[in-house]
Amino acid sequence: MNHDDVTARRRLPRSTPEEQGVDPRALTALVGALTTVPELHSLMVVRHGHVVAEGWAAPYAPDVVHEVYSLSKSFTATAVGLAVGDGLLDLDDRVVDLLPEAVPPVGADQGGLSDDERDRLSRLTVRDLLTMRTGHHEDPSEAAILGGRPWTAGFLAQPLAHEPGTHFVYNTVASYVLAAIVHRVTGESVLDRLHARVLGPLGFVGPTWYLSPDGIETGGFGLSATTEDIASFGELFLRDGVWAGRRLLPEGWVAQASAAHVPPGTNPGDEHSDWAQGYGFQMWQSRHGYRGDGAFGQFCVILPEQDVVVAMTSAFADLQRPLDAVWTHLLPALADHPAPADPEGRAGLHRALADLALPWPQGAATSPRAGALDGRRLELEPNTLGLGAVRLTAGPEQDSIELELADGATVTLAAGHAAPVAGVLPPEPPFHPEPRPVLTHAVWTADDEYVLTVRLTRDVTALTARVVLTQDHVRIEPRLNVSFDDPVLPVLRGRVTTTAPSTPAA
Structure with a gap:
């Protein structure tokens, strides 16, 4: 669909x-x-x-639409509720029975789990996934998702240090496993099933959801929806699953989903958190x-x-x-x-x-130093951002920025001066598997300082790069507005190496 x-x-x-x-x-x-x-x-x-x-x-x-990150989890749980209401799933169903092909082999010496770990895994239920009391001592998401195997297999391969249902650890991959279970028991994608039963009646028009390498919605993240979509979803829960006089969610599901199955104080934090x-x-x-x-x-x-x-x-x-x-x-x-x-x-x-x-940074469309960059290739020192070189072609209303990646790929963006210009960034799987629309803006904030801003228009992220020229050398200071890690990215250094004929900006 x-x-x-x-x-x-x-x-x-x-x-x-x-x-x-x-x-x-x-x-x-x-x-x-x-x-x-x-x-x-x-x-x-x-x-x-x-x-x-x-x-x-x-x-x-x-x-x-705007990516909603882990708010996606509440929608995945709703798809589980529909499957439970249809009699296709029970909250006490065992995960190993629902996804038998993902169960790791016997024996730690074979790369699998120990007997004790397999025993605990055998008692992991859908309810435990929903409440994130999976038994893991630490969040297994990164290891499961980036481990080079199907995400369900990666999740089940992570040892359970605690009895399922007894230890809360917030983890996104548990939500993905729920999505995989819904897909398995219904034979439909999570988004299609939700759209037919809930989102469509609520008036959602353009929701999207990232898919895993196995073609299953990522579950714990990746849903994009409009603000009124989010509000309508909240209204559905506020009205006990009834919308415009029609019951969309199984009776009693809202009370179950919104109850404190994990009691206050279980997640570390002060009482005001x-x-x-x-x-x-x-x-x-x-x-x-x-x-x-x-x-x-x-x-x-x-x-x-x-x-x-x-x-x-x-x-x-x-x-x-x-x-x-x-x-x-x-x-x-x-x-x-x-x-x-x-x-x-x-x-x-x-x-x-x-x-x-x-706001966008304020400055001039050009500078006395602009000629030092126009049409030139800025070769960068090796860096962790995977950027090999940058070429800027100046224009009166917008510049063309060509980024050469370390793997040989190139990305070209038009950067407006008076107003940002629309463009597209390529996919970055597994977390961003689709092309992403952006707005790009660039101005000279001083004679030797050029500021480039790239904002994702359906996500939260904005990148600002301050470029400082010193003779034929450049220093690029990139920063994100928000990040799961440090928003201040490593400084890039490079030098102007070649001149190319200028062409009009795209």
């Missing part, structure tokens, strides 16, 4: 905040707090089933309500007591701060009855939402 159409589909009714008992000035304060924790990409607040605040920071937009409140079926308990969430602040916060859903996409390094902002500004702003009309407060909210933007 092809889900490429990303036409916006507004399916939630809109309302003024006051009509739904929400103070618009408090929503303005929430937007202000979130924009001080860069970067907010989008925000949607829903009260009593009505959208009372929504905004996007360009290039993010209502009709553009929203990651120490317990864990359900691929959903976190929060200090208020519960949530699905993904790296860098992809949130679907569900507040049953307040009848609220908050959907958010962002690039936050500190995930606690945006949740703190919601608790601080939104919760006190909620009343059990409509609030008095506040046109001035509502106008302030609209301005705050309309002003959401992600």
